[in-house]
Amino acid sequence: MFKELNGTDEDDMNAPQAIVKHGRKFDQVLDGARKVFMRDGFEGASVDDIVREAGVSKATLYSYFPDKRLLFLEVAKIECQSQSDDAIAEIASSDDVRYALTTAAKRMTRFFMSDVGLQVHRIIVGESQRFPEIGREFYESGPARVHAILRQFLQKGVDAGKLEIEDIDLAADQFPELCKAGLHLKMVLGLRDTPSDAEIDRVIEGAVDVFLCKYERRHR
Amino acid sequence: MFKELNGTDEDDMNAPQAIVKHGRKFDQVLDGARKVFMRDGFEGASVDDIVREAGVSKATLYSYFPDKRLLFLEVAKIECQSQSDDAIAEIASSDDVRYALTTAAKRMTRFFMSDVGLQVHRIIVGESQRFPEIGREFYESGPARVHAILRQFLQKGVDAGKLEIEDIDLAADQFPELCKAGLHLKMVLGLRDTPSDAEIDRVIEGAVDVFLCKYERRHR
DNA sequence: TTGAACATAAACTGTCCAGTTCAGTTTTTT
DNA sequence: AAAAAACTGAACTGGACAGTTTATGTTCAA
Numbered sequence: 416m417f418k419e420l421n422g423t424d425e426d427d428m429n430a431p432q433a434i435v436k437h438g439r440k441f442d443q444v445l446d447g448a449r450k451v452f453m454r455d456g457f458e459g460a461s462v463d464d465i466v467r468e469a470g471v472s473k474a475t476l477y478s479y480f481p482d483k484r485l486l487f488l489e490v491a492k493i494e495c496q497s498q499s500d501d502a503i504a505e506i507a508s509s510d511d512v513r514y515a516l517t518t519a520a521k522r523m524t525r526f527f528m529s530d531v532g533l534q535v536h537r538i539i540v541g542e543s544q545r546f547p548e549i550g551r552e553f554y555e556s557g558p559a560r561v562h563a564i565l566r567q568f569l570q571k572g573v574d575a576g577k578l579e580i581e582d583i584d585l586a587a588d589q590f591p592e593l594c595k596a597g598l599h600l601k602m603v604l605g606l607r608d609t610p611s612d613a614e615i616d617r618v619i620e621g622a623v624d625v626f627l628c629k630y631e632r633r634h635r
Numbered sequence: 636m637f638k639e640l641n642g643t644d645e646d647d648m649n650a651p652q653a654i655v656k657h658g659r660k661f662d663q664v665l666d667g668a669r670k671v672f673m674r675d676g677f678e679g680a681s682v683d684d685i686v687r688e689a690g691v692s693k694a695t696l697y698s699y700f701p702d703k704r705l706l707f708l709e710v711a712k713i714e715c716q717s718q719s720d721d722a723i724a725e726i727a728s729s730d731d732v733r734y735a736l737t738t739a740a741k742r743m744t745r746f747f748m749s750d751v752g753l754q755v756h757r758i759i760v761g762e763s764q765r766f767p768e769i770g771r772e773f774y775e776s777g778p779a780r781v782h783a784i785l786r787q788f789l790q791k792g793v794d795a796g797k798l799e800i801e802d803i804d805l806a807a808d809q810f811p812e813l814c815k816a817g818l819h820l821k822m823v824l825g826l827r828d829t830p831s832d833a834e835i836d837r838v839i840e841g842a843v844d845v846f847l848c849k850y851e852r853r854h855r
Numbered sequence: 856t857t858g859a860a861c862a863t864a865a866a867c868t869g870t871c872c873a874g875t876t877c878a879g880t881t882t883t884t885t
Numbered sequence: 886a887a888a889a890a891a892c893t894g895a896a897c898t899g900g901a902c903a904g905t906t907t908a909t910g911t912t913c914a915a
Binding site: 438439440471472473474475478 | 890891892893894895
């Protein structure tokens with residue numbers, strides 16, 4: 416992705432970023448930007464704040480990134496990737512369906528409720544109007560991957576005769592929603608503090624209960 | 636709400652707004668602001684746009700509202716109220732639990748997916764950092780009321796022996812989440828167009844199925 | 856019909872901030 | 886060590902925009 420407009424393709428084989436140029440202090444810039452964007456949002460973050468935080472001159476920043484928007488997109492992309500990467504990993508590790516779902520749900524939910532997870536969510540939602548591509552980027556690298564993995568897991572359960580699901584896509588959409596019950600919106604709006612692990616566990620247990628009550632194959 | 640800080644309580648009995656002053660063109664201002672805020676978001680909307688849209692002078696606007704933030708808060712408050720008012724109304728009208736849930740869910744969900752509903756959601760989420768009170772205002776007048784009504788409905792079902800629920804608050808949180816499955820986030824991020832009624836009905840049916848499978852009392 | 860309250864247009868102030876420029880310094884390469 | 890490339894800091898530009906002021910016009914109640 417982001418390959419489209421890349422006229423000057425400096426390093427052929429391993430171009431992790433395009434459009435943006437690299438240099439010695441590239442990572443400093445990215446780290447500073449990440450910190451400030453996550454703290455203040457897109458509008459709230461000034462480029463001067465970022466260069467101060469990054470310990471870099473403004474000219475350097477602008478030698479890497481053509482504008483603030485692209486810098487933000489880069490940061491957001493990285494956050495989104497790290498999200499789904501450590502949030503799901505291997506769900507299929509157990510053949511006890513309930514246990515596997517519970518474990519995956521806990522990891523996922525703890526990320527949803529983390530400071531970074533919430534702030535990414537806030538910014539993406541708030542800016543998705545202004546930057547439509549950021550909404551897609553986020554969706555593809557987060558929710559869509561969760562959906563795909565869950566879908567595959569559920570299909571396996573069906574094939575093994577453990578689950579009974581007519582509409583797997585719907586089910587794969589329902590489960591993550593159930594995991595948010597009551598907590599997520601309140602957190603996003605800043606109406607409560609981080610739930611304890613016990614609280615999350617209770618919600619997850621409820622989610623798995625409801626989910627499996629419907630979809631677990633009746634053993635007779 | 637918003638009564639707390641009202642030092643100068645001009646009209647005693649019927650003070651629909653406080654802090655803000657009234658005048659002939661008050662509604663014009665509010666309508667224009669509503670339109671522009673809903674189109675462009677808080678940051679994206681300039682006061683000059685609003686007065687142009689409202690057909691009113693800037694000075695007039697500032698004679699009603701001390702600043703842009705309060706104007707936005709007023710508009711948001713009105714939107715939030717209208718939200719829950721037409722979104723839920725009377726759920727308890729039927730004693731067929733499945734039918735009542737389905738009907739209420741359809742109304743609720745259609746609002747979630749409407750342009751206004753989505754835009755309010757986007758703006759509130761995006762600005763809840765900057766204006767913490769707006770998050771609470773929104774939550775109280777929307778989701779919290781849904782929760783309360785649903786809670787009451789479920790309790791009635793339990794009392795009547797139709798439902799069997801250990802944790803009613805959790806259940807009342809789960810149901811609205813189930814109704815969003817797959818659709819809401821995609822809509823918020825602008826990744827798909829408004830779902831057809833049929834599509835919404837399918838999701839709702841799935842939500843009610845899952846929900847009642849767990850919580851409907853087994854009749855034997 | 857007069858005067859008080861309301862409204863107007865337009866220019867103005869002050870601030871904030873993205874992005875640029877450039878002369879000079881440091882680092883890397885050869 | 887010399888040349889090339891990367892980086893710096895600080896000042897500057899230009900534009901956007903919230904909020905104010907002023908001088909003038911309109912409405913309506915008494």
